[in-house]
Amino acid sequence: MLGEIFQYDFFRRALVAGTFLSCAAALLGLFLILRKDAMMGHGLTHIAFAGVALALLFNLAPFPVALLISALAAFLILKVRERAGLYGDTAIAILSSLGMALGIILASLSNHFNVTLLSFLFGNILAVSHFELYSSVALALIVIVSIVLFYHELLYTTFDEESARAGGLPVGFFDALLAVLTAITVVIGMKIVGLLLVSALLVIPAAAALQVSPSFRVCVFLAALFGIASTLFGIISAWIFNLPASGAIVLCAGIIFSFCFLWRHLRAS
């Protein structure tokens, strides 16, 4: 039965898109968690919702509009945080609430509070088209390659921003890079696991890896592995048990986190 499902083109597309997304999200999530910015992804999903609603209102493609709006919002979050003297999560809370409010108003104006909009909220990985597959893989590759190229700089600015700045590294650029990469990941994820659950892929595999890793290098490897494993097991179990794929993926990530949490505590005791 398991071998049979791999013969379906749509299933293979789902696996490829999910693998790339979960890898990119897990790598990014590590930096977000360690910067105490884990809610950044969650906040941007609300703003991406406004982007999707705007695109549907004007009959535009949701992907580029949501990407543009989310990337702009990511910059805005950084600026509000810097200028308004607020904690990071307050800026995220303000902008994400505004994004959701705008999304609801736009959706009601366009009478598009329908299946299309709901598919972006809950995702449908098994309905990923060829175009969505290629664009998701391309965007995920941008995220992964950026993290690999700027790995040490991102790590340094995450650990000790002041010293990195004193050393002449462009800290503002790396903050903006992380914010934009998060926006990209959210937009890829909205079709695959849905806006409501994409932040789980950013946070849970990375949090699981942080429970059990002796060094950051191992942590990077494990976060990517846990992210990919969650997606693959999630899709396969969704197929076998006839469950929604997005929910199954996130539950698998939760199970992996629970094992890592228990393993850490058993080892400590």
Place this chain on the structure above:
Amino acid sequence: MRSLIEVKNLFFWYGNRLVLEDITFSVNQGDYLAILGPNGSGKSTLLKCILGLLKPQKGEIRLFGQPIEKFTEKWRLGYVPQRATALVDPVFPLAVEEVVAFGLLPKKKFPRFITKKDHEKIVSALRKMEMEGFLSRRMSQLSGGQQQRVFIARALVSEPDILILDEPTTGIDAAAQERFYDLLGELNQKGLTIVIVTHDIGIVNKHVKQVACLNRRLVYHGTHEEFCSSPRLLQIIGDHHLVIHRH
């Protein structure tokens, strides 16, 4: 002697509050300068101006003869920030080697990958700090004193001309502080210029060559011997803080 840092008529305000007023001094090659002052005296602000982290509203800073705005070789200033050990979070799984590698990044060009040669530099910097045996150890498993030595190794790995430390012994026990300052003294004897900001004159005066006293204005800047024999300065600092044990 070559002047590495020159500060001229420097003023700095936080909003309406004047924090630094007309500061002028210089640091020459081979100096070991301690900048002393009570909490809120502007010590850390002065250091941040020198490092380019804060922009003074008035005055001039020159690094290695160049105006700070044009100075690009930031790696020539090794920096150990205040409460560096507080950066070590048990959740953050950083190994000693990874922390020291950060010090190489400002000197490198994109893409900043760590090479085999860089690895040798990391080991050498840790050896100077007697920490080479801890290369793969997780930072959170080290004591406060050991962590502080790793941060100095990070500052030294790019082979800087000056080492700048901001209240480096906060949270470190007395025995580790003693050893820590001895290591700084040894580095200075080998030719490294050191600038240290602290309120802890009792320990620092064991090795320092120059002392600057700051309390918004530069109250004093001179040699350690003059500083210790000045009755006016004893009044300012309080003679109970002065435990002279210079060798």
